[in-house]
Amino acid sequence: MGGFDLNSFISSVCIWAIPVIFAITIHEAAHAYAARYFGDNTAYAAGRLTLNPLKHIDPVGTILLPLLLMAVGGFLFGWAKPVPVRFGNLRNPKRDMRWVAAAGPLSNYAQAFFWLLLLKLSVSMPGSDFQIPLYKMAQAGISINLSLMVLNLLPILPLDGGRILVSLLPWKQAEAFSRTEQYGFWILLGLIASGPLLGVSLLGVIMNPLMDWVAIPLKLLL
Template sequence: MDWSYVLYILASAAAVIVGIVVHESAHALAAYLLGDRTARSRGRISLNPMRHIDPFGTVLLPLLMIAAGGPVFAFAKPVPVYLGNLKHPKRDEVLVSLAGPASNVVLAVLGAVVLRVAADNAFAVASVLGAATTGAVASFCLQFIAVNLSLAFFNLIPLPPLDGSSILVLFLKGRALDRYYEVQRYAMPILIVVLYVLPTVFGIDLLGMYFDVTLQPVYRLLVRFALGW
């Protein structure tokens, strides 16, 4: 058994779970601050993973996707938000939606800061933790940055139930909005086609193209900062 690969999968799963828990808590906190107490009353402003984890969507699905070597898609229990309770429903819905991806960007930045501190004090850290453990921590930080940026930019894709769908609706009117709501019914099949069918069958990686112009530049910027390049 390749234990390094097993540790890689477990570290990836841990990073995904942390990212999703903070993501969902951020949605709940934003809704509460903007006037809707529903999520707070159900204990969703919490860093306790059990408040947010969906056994299949948060644990099993991403593990299967990591093992398959494909894009990682995960989801948690949806945060209940009642738009009628928000102070400015149309605007605040967008703010609540943006809170999740924004929290993942913050986590990615924190991961870069931790790695920068470790890199600046590499000798001292290695003398305390040992070279192997120090290397494992650095590797996890890079993984943590990549996972959280993936969660942030993936959730900004304008398809339900992803956060980007709430943002796109703000800019659509009339027939365009009606057509978009029609497309929403096929959101999950569309995601499956984009994530797996197009790359596997036709060699068209739309998600990779999207990440190349969104995730990758930010990832490279954070890594350059973290490693002092």
């Protein structure tokens, strides 16, 4: 039975730290930019239209929880401080909500392609001391960004996918669905906890096929 390997843990943290910080920072900044573009300056006034990670990091959701999950080998899960958006300030609240919500996941997809370029660059550096660290970091960057994209597009409030679904539903159905937001965190927590409880991760069952599908364009470029 293997014990906790501190060196392996530190190595994993070094590899994953930069991709994770970039992924959540650009995700939240993209929400802020889209909100301002469509008429709401709330995030901009709060100083969230920035690529400064310190403005977006949540000490528990961005640092403590992911570190604990990495230490125990669990599903890497976390969150950043949500960007404040007043949808009523948008020029067309119901329509523009979907673009503000979609901006974050789309930024993660774009970042996955950026990390793919670095992955290809690392392959072209045989013998370099930077090859293996860059290759592993690029793999982590692709993985975390695809994971964040797919996770956030799940049709569960308050995730981005839930906001997009609200914007697409007729008013009556959208209002009814909006009332499920108070249960969203518990639904997500249940999907994550299903792994150790049931022996199979329901979140993985949902996300893995979707991640394989969105990864097809990247695989074609390898």
